[in-house]
Amino acid sequence: MFRLPFLVALALLTTFGLGVGSAVMMLNASSGFGAIRLGAWQAFPDAQLASADPYARSHRARAGRLLLGSAEGLQFQASVDDDGRSLNPACLYEIRGETPPARFWTLFAANRELDPIVVDEALPSALNSRTVLRNADGSFVIHVSAKAQPGNWLTIPAVGSFKLVLTLLDTPAAGSSRILEITMPKLARVSCS
Template sequence: MFRIPLLVALALAITFGLGTASAVWALKATIGFGSIALGPWHAFPDAQTAGADPYAKAHRARDGALLFGSAEGLIFRAAQDSGGNALSGRCAYDIVGLTPPARLWTLHASTPDGRPVALAPGMPAGLNSWTTLREADGRIVVHVAPTAQPGNWLSIAPGQPFRLVMTLLDTPTAGSSGVIDLSMPSIKRTGCADA
């Protein structure tokens, strides 16, 4: 008597659970389609526009993040160095090169799920274009390491995986025509604690 309703309820619970799990997995797997990759840096210029694909819109709604308009800015993220190795808090890195044209850019480290890296008070959690020292040829050299470094230093949590996030504000590269000739600085691993 209760066998058929029980089987129907079990089938619905399994279907609902698997459907929810697959949707959450799909949202964590990508921000959407239409990404651009410049070395280890990735950006999704269409993610914040009205023409964004359904995955980008769902990702946007889940995160609840304030996004830039198409001409206001562009966010680049890097989870690997220029050699293709995952970024790790056991290693030190140098970000070297010219930055794209922008009125202001910021650089910080985040956890793999996008939250700010937890650092001790007084540690440099971020840099920007106004406070970063440049070389004579206009390049930047930013040392990313868990221990203090001379010059431009961005602190990371020791032993924890992280991502680098560079935000370009008021930049011509946010428009559809600016990303073709764009170049981003390289991310070079300079050493690891366990090597």
């Protein structure tokens, strides 16, 4: 007598559970479609637009973050180096070159949720276009490591995973249709301990 209602309820719960589970898994796996990759750096320029795909809009709503408008700036993330290897906190990395034209830019290490990582208040956990030391030609070299380095140094945690986040503010690259032609700084692994 209770067999049929039990089977119907089981089927509905299984269907509902699989549907919700697959939607949450997809939201965790992607920030949406339309990603551009320039070397190690990846950006989602359409994520903040009203015409963004449903996954990008859901990801944005779930994260509860305000994104930059297309005229305000563009955020790039790197979770791999230029050779495609995952960033490892036991390694020393160099970010070398120049950023695309921007009025101001920031660089920091972040966790998976893109929250800034502060290892110690006394150590440099972020750099920007005003504080970075430059070469005579305007280029720079930034060392990313858990151990202190000479020159521009961005500290990262000694264990765990991290991403690098480069935000360009007031940049013509954000609203440009030629965004794939911009030159990003190189992100290379120097050594590992």
